[in-house]
Amino acid sequence: MQIVSINDFIRQSFDFLVIGGGTAGLVVASRLAQDGKYTVGVLEAGGTANGREDVQIPGYLAMSLGSEIDWKFQTAPQTGLGGRSVSWPRGKALGGSSAINFMTWMRGAREDYDGWEALGNSGWGWNELLPYFKKSETFHTPSDSIRDEEDLRYDPEAFGDSGPIHISYAKEYSPSNRHWFKALNSLGVPTNSAHFAGSNVGAWTNVNNIDPRTMTRSFATNYCSLAGSNLHILTDATVQEVILDNIDNECVASGVRFTYKGEEHVALASREVILSAGSIKSPQILELSGIGNPEILSRAGIAVKVDSPMVGENLQDHNAVHIIAEVDPELENRDDLFFDANYAAEAREQYRRDQTGPLASIPSSYTFVPLASFMSQDTLERLHSQAQALTGFSPAKKTLMEQRLRHADRFGYAEYIFRLGAAPMAVTGKKFGTLFQILQYPFAVGSIHIQPPAAEGDDPVIDPRHYHGPRGEIDLEVMMESTRFARDILLAPAFSSVVKQIFHPPASSYANDEYMKKWITDSTAVAFHPVGTCAMGGHEGIRGGVVDERLKVYGVKKLRVVDASIMPLQISAHIQATVYAIAEKASSMILEDVAQN
Template sequence: MPLTSPVDFLARKFDYLIVGGGTAGLVVAARLSENPALTVGVLEAGPVALGVETIDIPGLYGQTLGTDYDWKFETIPQPGLDGRTLAWPRGKVLGGTSALNFMTWNRASREDHDAWRDLGNKGWGWDDLLPYFKKTENFHTPEEFNQKANSLYYDKQAVGESGPIQVGYASEYSSSHQLWLKTMQSLGVESNRAHLAGSNVGVWTNLGSVDPHTGTRSYSTTTYCLPNASRPNLLVLTEACVTEIVLEKDDGEWTAKGVRFQRDGSSFFAAASREVIISAGSVQSPQILELSGIGNPDILSKARISVKVSNPNVGENLQDHIMAALIFEVDSTLSTPDDLKQHKAAADAARHQFRASRTGPLTILPNSICYLPFSHFVPSHQLRALSEEAGSITTIPDLERAIRQDRLAPSSAAKLGQIEYIFDLGNWNPFFQPPPSSYKKYATCLQILQYPFSKGSIHISSNNIADKPMIDPQYYGGTHGGPIDLSLMVHAARFAAYRIAQALPLAGIIRRRVFPPQVPVEDEDESFWRDWLTQTTITDWHPVGTCAMGGRIGMNPAGGGVVDDRLRVYGTKGLRVVDASVMPLQISAHLQATVYAIGEKGAAMILEDAQFENE
């Protein structure tokens, strides 16, 4: 891949500058630069990492976390988690978090995106977004044998077949996969044969963003950037950290004129004649806005930053999926990913097999997935009580509160995938350490809360870009209903422990639960599960909302949101945010496919607005 030097980058006159060459940023860059009359520059803080096996090989997912390709963010201590801090991985590499994630590819429900629209964000409903979901993906139809053997279902009308991201079903699965599908069906959960078409409720085999021809991760660098790197009007400068959006008054309005950035210990300025687009993600997009003088005056003044645009919503509205992992001892004859971690010979053999034929253990991803409504296992009177509790929360706007309350109403809840379960062989829980020299095998049942009430914030800690922002998700706490999350997670954990793990055929390979450790059943009361969840809940790394679309609230003089439904930053000209931070409400899905769709839609709106201005 040809690399741009700072000298070449600074010598160009840019129409658009994109801050962040990650999942969404490279989508925007590729689409804008399709017009040869526009010159587009991308500034990415991380390096290029082409050919890195821990990124490329699917079965090595997770091994880049905590490395130099990760920003290594952490939350501040969380009272709701017994004062623990949590690691918050984010990609510091060209491609951003699309280079680090676990390649899960799915979509939320129609109702999730229609809720964005109903908040007043025109053009962000399901029907509006579906063309952009399809535009980003190239779905590969699985072979007929694989379809039958692994229950691979899809709606042909709902998938894209000519987009950059290579998407498809794996050719190999863990030995527990079919047991998982049959077990959930035995518990009354139907198979979802169209899980990309507007409803994610049910059990199914999930897809991955993996190129079937090479067997490697398909992500924004290899799909949106690399094929277009030879365009003379697209310049990508890596290892360049943006420190500020330069704003100047133009006809009385603060207008983005360019950016300041650091590289190799020096500071530079690059100008943009049309727009600056921030695509730095849910952590750093609000950080960059605040460093540029856009945000809460109290926070900016403490950091000794002059206020240009007063907006107390910057960095607020943080929502994240929370996750807990039950661990079970399973039949010792099963092959698990832990075998590759514990035995060098097995790991070497797996690598050799993958390099030779793109087959074997290193092609297997955690694709045994199920999304359930709480009404499936929470008694209706308890669900109704939680819904009433949600309706009494006065710290969130009326429209949003109504949507959140309705999601827990027994009549509505049946339509939504409110808790995600993933089952796979191997130990995924960082808090469970098997005894040394143990020959036992383990499996994990993950439970991930999809519509958290917990809301937090991300704000700068100083006026120095090198100082990491303060991340405070307020898990299980705060004033927005965090305790409701803990109650829901208790219900979900009990269902996993007492119903899923004890149902055939999955129960046939499970010997016992080892985490949380089993105690006499009379002692496994509400407080037992609350204590365990408080001590072991972690993030599923899906933060959204810190530069949220304001919708109808944004139109109110009292203010609300950070960007409008065209993703333009309130109070400015020539400045937008295009990434997961603009999502006003969390969705029931892993974020990857949605962030690509936001990038596609954001780019289309930028081009539409430019054409309108030229007419």
């Protein structure tokens, strides 16, 4: 990677400056620098993550959370969660959250992206995005024996074959994977043979961004190899603001003010500044630069340069709860890596020797289930009526959100993932498994804003508004009903050779509405998929979003946002692959626009 010193960086004349060397930022920077025509600078607040075992080795997933490569954000206390704050990990290193996430590689439903386009964001539908999904990835086909043994089903034409991110199926699977499908099929959930091709309803074995040649994480730093010496990356650089000039009564971005080891510096860009700091930091940086809601900026002592009321609004994430079950103690279990020193040492040696064993794979048993699979028609109609009465959404956005309830058999509303292991839980003589249950289409919408007085080192206020107000009431009821379906999965006869009993919450509690609501509010976390805080405005323009369909910031020339924050509506998927596609598409648009000017 082209990491440079502070002296080398500030001596450069840049065509483009990219704020954030994360998932999207490294894609954009590398693609813009790829043909050697433009000089590109990247400012990353963290350091490097390559070479760290807690990043590279699949079986160590989640071990980097809370470390120095995690921003370690916390939400504001949530009234809908009984006053709790929730942890929001985000990557603080080159590669961003692609360096610390759980390596899940999937796409949303066709309808998710077509919905973005229906809001007035031309070019962002499924068909237009698909080439950019493919451009980011190289799919490695599984061996015939694994494909047949695990009944792996996929459409080979849906995958890319020459992108920087290597994706693959695992080479080994736990016996629980096959029983997972039998359990779901017995409950009326079909196996999905085209989970990568625009339809995510059903059960499948998922691919992961793991390079099968080395059995290591494949993440955004791979993109850096596309560029040469014209890509300059400065780590440990914290951006204070985008420099905005007034030229002929127009606001124009000309560079960035940042600190490095306590000293302030300025870097200028002759063509564009590209903000790729993620759904939490991107709106914060816009507000620190004077772009945002005048009331919020004034309270923080920031002079208003662009009145942009939606900066930091429209925050959406996936709500998640973890259901714990006691499992067959004879099954190889991820918890053994933490509680059995001999097992952990043997696994480490096996991985070192031939890249196999428990450290070489991660959970791959997935399903996305529509509401019609577990909700009565009366309940669906009542929730739909509640949704119709909601206010605060644009008519177009409200229509799309209502459709997900109205067409309750078409959308993967609840996600379930099963894995053997429930660390850090330990009970002598017992082993556990975890069923992750994740709400895909939340109605609750939150915000992220700077707090007064706004200082460089301060975190913004993250307020997702979990289960808050009438919108949150819909989310809470869906979570309660989907938790009951989770119980059905775990207790399905086809899963009995894996699950012995439900441990938490106890099986006897699921019929008690008040108990379940309290358990959900006490247990809810997030799936680390925040989106929407600098969303595309579509037909609503600056009153509905922060950027246009070319990702240009409303009211500012030569400034774009390129990351998950531009997503106007949450999708039914883990967002990683979509962020890569967004960045690939943005890179093409930027190069097109530059060529025309």
